[in-house]
Amino acid sequence: MKICPLEISRGLFLTIKRTVQMFNNSKFLLFLLLGISLIGCKSSQQWEGQGPIQIVPTESKPIYIQAKKTFDVGSGIYLSNEFEGARLNDAILVNDTLIQVFISPENEPINPSPWYAFKIWSGEEKAIRLKFTYSENGFHRYYPKISKDGQTFSNFDSSSYFPDTIELQNGATRAQSAEVRLNISPDTLWIAGQDLVGTKHVDVWKQELLRHSFVSKTKIGKSTQGRDLEVLKIGESDDSRMVMAISMQHPPEIPGFLALKGFVETICGDTRLARKFREKYNTYVMPMMNPDGVANGHWRHNAGGIDTNRDWVNLNQPETKALTDFMKRKEAESGGEFFFAADFHATWEDIFYTMNEELEGNSPGLVPKIIKASSRKIKGYHPNIRPGEGNQRGVTSSSYFFFEHGAESMTFEVGDNTPRELIRKKGELTAKFLMKFLLKNKSA
Ligand SMILES: [Zn+2]
Incomplete structure (x- = not known):
């Protein structure tokens, strides 16, 4: 077994910490001993060879607040993000049967895992297509799920799911956007990227x-x-x-x-x-x-x-x-x-x-x-x-x-x-x- 200097230092520090806790809780003594353990660590050649700890800034930054609303897109079709966990930033009726939904993140830069969750219904029964589109750094990551009650979700039938897949330079594939076909009616449907857990x-x-x-x-x-x-x-x-x-x-x-x-x-x-x-x-x-x-x-x-x-x-x-x-x-x-x-x-x-x-x-x-x-x-x-x-x-x-x-x-x-x-x-x-x-x- 190889033991690294950091491990010795950490082990030493933990032992010292426990010893200090056993006798009293003097913070001063704890810091003094931490200093000694770090000096001990610094004296090791291997320790000096390691680079600094990679720390990224994590001070709070502004987020874009999603407007909560019901989107009346026309033709008696409605979409809504008015529930906990929802994400739907815009919805547009492109033609009689095609609705484009737009999903954007809370702020950027961000790891591209575009979450979406919204409700959809219409005045009368209709067969429609829904196209998922994302902000520049997004792509279609989550296979869509559908629910009639907002509680129990199931995957869209693969025969009604059409990802717009492209090949990346490394040979992997990604869907830039995706379309689903579905029937809507006055009974609300929930559509989300995963089983909705709020x-x-x-x-x-x-x-x-x-x-x-x-x-x-x-x-x-x-x-x-x-x-x-x-x-x-x-x-x-x-x-x-x-x-x-x-x-x-x-x-x-x-x-x-x-x-x-x-x-x-x-x-x-x-x-x-x-x-x-x-x-x-x-x-x-x-x-x-x-x-x-x-x-x-x-x-x-x-x-x-x-x-x-x-x-x-x-x-x-x-x-x-x-x-x-x-x-x-x-x-x-x-x-x-x-x-x-x-x-x-x-x-x-x-x-x-x-x-x-x-x-x-x-x-x-x-x-x-x-x-x-x-x-x-x-x-x-x-x-x-x-x-x-x-x-x-x-x-x-x-x-x-x-x-x-x-x-x-x-x-x-x-x-x-x-x-x-x-x-x-x-x-x-x-x-x-x-x-x-x-x-x-x-x-x-
Ligand atoms: Zn994670």
Whole structure:
């Protein structure tokens, strides 16, 4: 096993921190010892060879507020974005049967993942075509879903879906825009980029979990627009051993939330394994990391116009600040440790971003072991694991969890179009093997 100077420094710092916490809470002594550990680190040749930590600015920026309205496009056809999570910036009747919808982001530059969600209806039954168009940096990422009640969504039939696909220089293909054919009527239809999961939907799920005697919730702060930031606690341990799971930093990444749901419900399960785990470990969950972004139908950013998953070093945004303060407080109060942390996202395909496997946290080897064991239970499934290459702290949540708390961490990405049963199964299996391996962990 190779140990890097940063790892020694981090390990040294954590040991010193715990020692200090055991005796008293003198901040001065803590900073003095931090200084010594950094000097120790600086004296290593390898450490000096590493570049500076890549930090991007994360101070709040203006966002363009989406005008909430019903678009009367003519011919008795109406579209609306007047509901939570909606995004529809313009709609125009091009001819009798073709409606062009226009989708733009909350601000730019932005990772191009154009989220859309709107309602459509008409005075009388009509067969129409809907053309999705985007601002310059956008393209058609999300396969459209349709719903009759705004609750249950299904994919558009592939025979009524026409993406305008182009080939990129690297050989990959992208749809610049897309058209769907559908029948509209006075009965409202909802059209969205993913199964619509809003803050209320997540609240209802939290209420269901709170029926368990071993689940409780804590308010840890407020978002820029005043929405509560909340963490669930699952377990009856004394916090000496903890686990963290988060989702929905990026609003449209609902498949990631569905994986977290399977993960959390397994830890809440009425199984011998889950009961034993809850006695020994407390699992903290923040399922709604970006409530403002979700409520406003953002492509990616929060109400501060920032990608919160680039703010885990700067901590300029209320969401990252609240959760990092919470985790630090938990450790300080209990003297306990976070052994594992996962941040659930969605992207083009399933992938696990893990830490450099040469780095060791509080339970070395745990993450690759969980991914391999859980993947073996899914027939024909070969996980795509992308371990980090460097050994310096990055700006994402998983890097924060590992470097600041020693939690073995990963970014758990599921594909935009991964079948929902498989997403759930992956969440469940991850929880099952996490509980199994952590309970066997002698050092914990
Ligand atoms: Zn993401």
